Amino acid sequence: MRKTSFKTALFGTAVTAVLSVAAFSGASAGEKWDMPMAYSASNFHSVTGAEFARCVTTGTGGEIEIETHPSGSLFKGADIKRAVQTGQAPIGERLLSGNQNENAIFGFDSIPFLATSFEDSEKLWKAAKPTLTKILDEQNLHLLYAVPWPPQGFYFNREINSVAEMEGIKFRAYNTATARLAELAKMRPVSIEAAELSQALSTGVAESMISSGATGYDRKVWDSLTHFYEVDAWLPRNYVMVNKDVWEGTTDAQKNVINACSDLAEYAGNWRAIEYTNFTLNGLREGGMSVGPAGDQLTSDLKKIGETMTAEWLEKAGDEGKAIVEAFRASQ
Numbered sequence: 001m002r003k004t005s006f007k008t009a010l011f012g013t014a015v016t017a018v019l020s021v022a023a024f025s026g027a028s029a030g031e032k033w034d035m036p037m038a039y040s041a042s043n044f045h046s047v048t049g050a051e052f053a054r055c056v057t058t059g060t061g062g063e064i065e066i067e068t069h070p071s072g073s074l075f076k077g078a079d080i081k082r083a084v085q086t087g088q089a090p091i092g093e094r095l096l097s098g099n100q101n102e103n104a105i106f107g108f109d110s111i112p113f114l115a116t117s118f119e120d121s122e123k124l125w126k127a128a129k130p131t132l133t134k135i136l137d138e139q140n141l142h143l144l145y146a147v148p149w150p151p152q153g154f155y156f157n158r159e160i161n162s163v164a165e166m167e168g169i170k171f172r173a174y175n176t177a178t179a180r181l182a183e184l185a186k187m188r189p190v191s192i193e194a195a196e197l198s199q200a201l202s203t204g205v206a207e208s209m210i211s212s213g214a215t216g217y218d219r220k221v222w223d224s225l226t227h228f229y230e231v232d233a234w235l236p237r238n239y240v241m242v243n244k245d246v247w248e249g250t251t252d253a254q255k256n257v258i259n260a261c262s263d264l265a266e267y268a269g270n271w272r273a274i275e276y277t278n279f280t281l282n283g284l285r286e287g288g289m290s291v292g293p294a295g296d297q298l299t300s301d302l303k304k305i306g307e308t309m310t311a312e313w314l315e316k317a318g319d320e321g322k323a324i325v326e327a328f329r330a331s332q
């Protein structure tokens with residue numbers, strides 16, 4: 001049978017399922033799943049999501065047609081998880097650590113200086129995934145895949161050489177960890193979604209942030225900011241979730257296709273993130289920004305803040321959190 005000749009492919013049986021369903025089910029009109037995403041269409045997470053959507057649409061022979069809605073056009077980032085939980089949207093993508101205000105475990109990927117490379121980010125993800133899958137399941141959500149952002153560094157509109165020099169600066173925060181970091185550095189945190197970032201910077205609502213080269217590049221921040229310090233503080237993830245009732249309503253064959261497309265998306269998204277890292281740092285340079293490592297004083301000041309934040313997170317995340325960090329360290 002045609003099926004067996006594909007068995008040696010990268011994703012084995014799962015890929016076979018995609019191909020066989022696509023080949024035999026024809027193009028009947030099916031269900032439409034709108035998929036809200038918070039970041040710009042050109043961002044690599046959105047590109048990966050669009051490919052995932054095509055994979056599912058093709059793989060199910062049109063039985064499930066997914067359409068992505070990037071840039072927060074359907075729901076803003078902060079509203080996407082609730083929308084999927086309550087069934088307002090069947091599927092969606094959200095910044096994982098954006099949910100850490102409801103459960104500290106969601107912030108496992110924003111602990112300063114715990115996992116600072118793509119390799120370690122992958123190990124940390126493996127250590128956290130079972131706990132996270134369970135928490136999401138209890139919230140009526142089924143986890144499909146997660147992709148990291150490039151390492152996080154600091155953006156400023158002036159040269160900064162120590163944490164003392166950050167005092168009073170308006171700092172754009174994207175989750176509880178970044179707001180806490182601002183507080184510890186005596187900056188003034190203001191919560192702003194990436195989709196509103198360019199405007200917040202040009203109007204002076206924010207004058208600094210921690211993020212990846214990718215987001216700075218996507219939002220063309222060189223119009224307002226001058227310095228990017230490569231601190232490699234952490235690599236936060238975006239995750240794609242589906243409403244549990246919707247997931248349970250799919251057939252086994254459809255689940256196989258969606259799982260295969262999810263594996264492929266996580267793998268491809270990870271590679272895109274790696275490739276996007278230097279590409280976007282060069283983009284910041286071409287935009288006129290100074291891009292380079294933080295100085296010794298700034299680095300050691302930030303390490304101290306990192307120690308405080310790590311202790312605070314471990315306290316809040318309890319035994320489950322401690323187990324994730326221990327499993328990660330054992331895998332290093």
Ligand code: PCA
Nearest residue numbers: 149174194211212215236
């Ligand atoms: N970009 C996202 C989150 C992390 C990142 O690199 C943002 O700034 O909103």
